[in-house]
Amino acid sequence: MNLFFKNISINEFVKSTIQSNPDLNSQELTESLLHFKKMKDNGELCICGNPLWVAGSAIVGKGCFTCITGETDSSNDYEVE
Numbered sequence: 319m320n321l322f323f324k325n326i327s328i329n330e331f332v333k334s335t336i337q338s339n340p341d342l343n344s345q346e347l348t349e350s351l352l353h354f355k356k357m358k359d360n361g362e363l364c365i366c367g368n369p370l371w372v373a374g375s376a377i378v379g380k381g382c383f384t385c386i387t388g389e390t391d392s393s394n395d396y397e398v399e
């Protein structure tokens with residue numbers, strides 16, 4: 319499977335996510351993004367074998383785009399770079 323995302327920096331992603339989800343804590347979200355990004359960089363995969371979706375994993379827990387959203391079209395979604 320080949321997924322495409324819009325790339326976004328961690329800072330920009332945190333800013334826009336907090337704007338639409340004011341209940342989230344920006345520091346915790348940043349730490350979570352860094353945590354899952356490191357995991358992905360280390361080659362860790364979702365339980366289904368797909369690459370991790372860092373942006374989504376940071377919010378709802380470890381997983382790939384399809385397992386988290388139930389969709390296969392990620393072209394309108396962001397991934398942190």
Ligand SMILES: [Zn+2]
Binds near residue numbers: 364382383385
């Ligand atoms: Zn998966």
